[in-house]
Amino acid sequence: MMKSISKTLLFALCYCFFTHFLAKSNPDSTHKGYILSCGASEDAATDADGRKWGPDAKFLTSSRDTEAATAQYQDPSLPTVVPYMTARIFKSSSTSYKFPVTPNTRHWLRLYFYPSTYNGLDPFTSYFSVVANGVTLLHNFSGAITAKAFTQGYIIREFCLTPVGSGDLNVTITPAKGSYAYVNGIELVPMPDIFQKPAIFLGFSDQYLELTSCTLQTMFRLNVGGQFIPPNKDSGLTRTWYDDFPYLFGSGIGVTSRADKNLSIQYSKSVPEVIAPVDVYSTGRTMGPSARVNANYNLTWIFQVDANFTYVVRLHFCEYEVNKINERVFDIYINNQTAQSPSDIIAWVGGQGRPIYKDFAAYVSDSPGDEEMWVQLHPTVSMKPKHLNALLNGLEIFKMNDSNMNLAGPNPVPSQMLTDAEAEAESKRFSESEARNGPLIAGGVAGGVASCALVVAIVVVVVVKKKKKTGKILSSVITNGSSHSSSTGKTFPGSQISNLAAGLCRHFSLSEIKHGTKNFDESRVIGVGGFGNVYRGTIDGGTKVAIKRSNPSSEQGVHEFQTEIEMLSKLRHRHLVSLIGFCEEGGEMILVYDYMANGTLREHLYKTNKPPLPWKQRLEICIGAARGLHYLHTGARHTIIHRDVKTTNILLDEKWVAKVSDFGLSKTGPNLEQDHVSTMVKGSFGYLDPEYFRRQQLTEKSDVYSFGVVLFEVLCARPVLDASLPKEQVSLGDYARICERKGTLHEIIDPHLKGRINPECLRKFTEIAGKCLLDHGTDRPSMGDVLWNLEFSLQLEEHPGGMLVAENKANNAYATHTATIAADEAIVNDDVDSNRSAVFSQLVDLKGR
Structure with missing residues (x-):
């Protein structure tokens, strides 16, 4: 192994040293390069950044076996129409691009790919190679597979080419045998040589x-x-x-x-x-x-x-x-x-x-x-x-590039999580189709047998995958047959749930729950949600608790019940509501929490007889909720996306400490190889991330969007959706952004707060809230950045004019919070994952490696 590596390195070194003497860079090149929208007409088109893209046809060495094409649909994630919606299709290797270039000058070469359907061609059947300046840049490349693995709508590849001594620079795009190739955009930009200094070879x-x-x-x-x-x-x-x-x-x-x-x-x-x-x-x-x-x-x-x-x-x-x-x-x-x-x-x-x-x-x-x-x-x-x-x-x-003049790596492999999600979605689509077409296929015996075999095969695959995905709860329910149905036809989990929660939270009997709620007395109802009623109750002779009982007619059910237990029994944080236990006896699904004496944040903002909260207290509540969400995103063993952040899910205890609640819709987030989770859209309208809604791709930035709406709700003290208002004002999130752009945000804040907020504090608060609502998740701040800015806002409120003092205090508050998370994570990881434990032990090795 080491011998082969040493040979590879030696060849690479020899190549670079040799060619160094053959080429000289020219930083003063006046050639402006080429920006081409492949397959476009003769007219130049402008992208979202204001750059003009020209057509590519005149740079082709031949028009044979190529054709211009237009994408049949536009993915919402595309940042701009140009150059992605047109493409140049190649059916053979007989055609190349030829570009006159300034001699002895480095160039950026950027290739743009949008794996869509062109002229009826399936993007998953496209495999091709790209060679430029004698170097293989891509080999057997599949834009569709790459985009799927990275869960992106489009792909950009950027290369820094070695200088051409004289003549033209050729870019050849060659489809694999029996396949086709395509490219949507090409940029060839001259550049000064920014790699003149040698690199230290570790x-x-x-x-x-x-x-x-x-x-x-x-x-x-x-x-x-x-x-x-x-x-x-x-x-x-x-x-x-x-x-x-x-x-x-x-x-x-x-x-x-x-x-x-x-x-x-x-x-x-x-x-x-x-x-x-x-x-x-x-x-x-x-x-x-x-x-x-x-x-x-x-x-x-x-x-x-x-x-x-x-x-x-x-x-x-x-x-x-x-x-x-x-x-x-x-x-x-x-x-x-x-x-x-x-x-x-x-x-x-x-x-x-x-x-x-x-x-x-x-x-x-x-x-x-x-x-x-x-x-x-x-x-x-x-x-x-x-x-x-x-x-x-x-x-x-x-x-x-290696010694073989190659830069091409393999196509990425889609993650198991993405594969499982697709299998689950395909199974659901198939089931829906079966339900619609059942009467039509009943008459065909042979067809019916084949269909049944296919259904069985899909169900087996999906069940196996879902066992791996959802862990012991669902596995136990399926394999042990311990689920049963109530008279409503709704399926409830069996006693196997107790095995999961053993040692993590308490298992209550139904008689204990009934005794603590006076047999679910209506006078004890303190809240109503999608899962069901929430009752004020007592346990153990007087300890106050909140008891959430599933409504048999609710759309939320077994999955949400299991998720809540699974999530909260493993999470402990000052700003997350604590799960004490559960009951799943007699067809009931009941969860028992710490009692939050001051209810939800929502009931202190509007449509209430309670006195309005002062600004500083509102800020402290927002900071508490942000700390809870930041812990979910970064402090747990895996990223946890809440998926239903709203003011009714932020609870306040007797000391007004904010705690994030209701984890029934929560989802474990992406791993290092992914940037999102593909999943069905769930959440509450008004708070729902529009990008998540469009693409059904969930990231922690979806929580950031929802929390941005919460911040404006706290500032403006009005519902996030109000159909009685003019059209542009119905959605608080949309209207707040309009007002922010117009500079009229001060007109819509809570009248109880006008003139009572330090201007610097208000500016910083609205700035970070506005960033949370940006259209693209990648442009939004992380929850850590949101938290720091809220800490800073609070310090600006407490120390008007003392910008440096406020910043230092915000840094200290944030560092204390992250230190607690890091310490908790180290302890958890040491217990549950020996591999990550070993990594952590390296992280604290002051001698380095």
């Missing part, structure tokens, strides 16, 4: 890897701690910079920050502005203000990559918080190897606002479990810096 003492003449594929480009940067906001190279939050590991996500607006970024000859835009260097992610917490964890990002390639990891730094040497010093680890220790940004550059980047190269083998790239930062404790902290502003990862 694992090879004192070795450097020349990058000048290697072809590279962009795998990841992140604005760490900052927001999404579109191509038209980049510093001249039309790159896209994404949020780093989805790649953070565990709950130790640190704190985002921004440079003071008066601090200018000072580029230099060694770091010109084309390296990264100002927005990258003026934002960053640190570990937080607590030295004790920072000493015990690594700030960690994880990326999925292809095996058997060398990768260049570029880290961008710019210090804007400290200004002296040895104030912030940290170690950098890449794939469990020490990349740089110690790292002191001020010592490198001499002052604030001066950017610098570091390039490291690492080889990723094909050993099982190694197809990941880990980037970690940890304070250098041995240097005894003033602050035990670390900072990163930007991160890019590039794949290098």
Whole structure:
């Protein structure tokens, strides 16, 4: 194994060193490049960013075996119509694109793919290769499979090509035998050579890897701690910079920050502005203000990559918080190897606002479990810096071509969760079809036998998959036949549920429940929800509890009951309602919770005789709820998406502490290989994420959207849907965004609050609430960012004019919360997962790896 790896590396090194002397870059190229909408007409089209795309036909070497096509449908996730809705179809390899280019100049090549139906062709039958400049960029590539695995509507691939000495640059797209190829857009943009510095080759003492003449594929480009940067906001190279939050590991996500607006970024000859835009260097992610917490964890990002390639990891730094040497010093680890220790940004550059980047190269083998790239930062404790902290502003990862002039990796494999979801959906569609067409097939004996066989096969597959997916509860109910039906025809779980909850929560008898509620006396009803009535009750001689009893006619049932038990029996947090126990006797489904003396948040906002809550108390309640949701998203063993965040599911105890409740619709979130879960849409209208509604793809950002509506509901004290109002005002979420854009938001806030909120606090609160409601989930903040901004808003309310004091106090409050989560997660993981326990033990190893 090691011999073959060494040979591969040697060939790659020899190639790069050799071609380095054959090509020279030309940063002063005046050629503007090409932006082509493939299959488009002669007229130039403009995309959503205002860029003009021209037609591609005149760059084809031949018109034979190619045709222009238009997609038969438009996926709601497409960011713009151009260039995705038209395509160039290839039936053979006889045709290529030929582009006249400026000699000795590097180029970005970006290929855009939208795997849709063109001219009746099935996108899942399309496999093809792409070769440019003699390098295989894609091989046996399937846009449909890739999009499905990544749960994306479209695919963009970006490559940094080596310079062409003279003549033309050819891009050849070749379909596999019996298949077809397509491309929707091509960008070929000249660029200065931003890879002139050699990269430190990890694992090879004192070795450097020349990058000048290697072809590279962009795998990841992140604005760490900052927001999404579109191509038209980049510093001249039309790159896209994404949020780093989805790649953070565990709950130790640190704190985002921004440079003071008066601090200018000072580029230099060694770091010109084309390296990264100002927005990258003026934002960053640190570990937080607590030295004790920072000493015990690594700030960690994880990326999925292809095996058997060398990768260049570029880290961008710019210090804007400290200004002296040895104030912030940290170690950098890449794939469990020490990349740089110690790292002191001020010592490198001499002052604030001066950017610098570091390039490291690492080889990723094909050993099982190694197809990941880990980037970690940890304070250098041995240097005894003033602050035990670390900072990163930007991160890019590039794949290098191998010795065979190849950059192509395999098509990704769709996750088991996605496969299970599709099987379940297909089973449901088949069942519905059977119900509609049953009378039609009853007359055909042979057809009936075949159909029955198919139904049985599908049911067996689905049952097996659902057993794996939902765990012991459903498995026990199915295999033991312990479920039974009430007179209503509704199926209830059997006593096997007790096995799951044993040791985690209490099993009540029905007689205990009836005694505690006076036989479900109507006078004890304190709430009504989709699951059923909620009663005020007592247990154990006087302890107050809330008892939720399933309504037999409710649409919610066994699944919600099981989910609530499964979720809450394993979760314990100050801002989550506590499940005491359950009862599933006599056809009843009953849940017993801690009693929340002050009811729901909703009943203190409008349509109530209760006195209005003061602003500071409302803020504290929002912060409590945000802490609970943040814990669900980052603190549990797996991400948990609540899916029904609303003011009636935020409860208040006798001390007005907010607790998130009602986990019947909750869903375990995506893993590292995914960015969402495909699932049927559930939730409450008015709070429902429109992107989730359109695409049936659930992420934690769906909770963020719902919580944004909650924030405006708290501020405006009005229903989220009010049909009695004019059309544009019916939905609070939509109307609040309209008012925010017009600058009239102050007109719709609760009259009891007008003139009683510090303006800076109100500005920060409405700003973060508005960001929660952005159309695309990727543009919305994480729940951690929402929480920090609410903490900041509270401190601005308590310390008007003291911006720095407020920020420091917000940092301390947030760090205390995340430290608690990190500690809880470490304990849980140590108990339940030896593999992750081993990882955690590495994270707290101050010696590094």
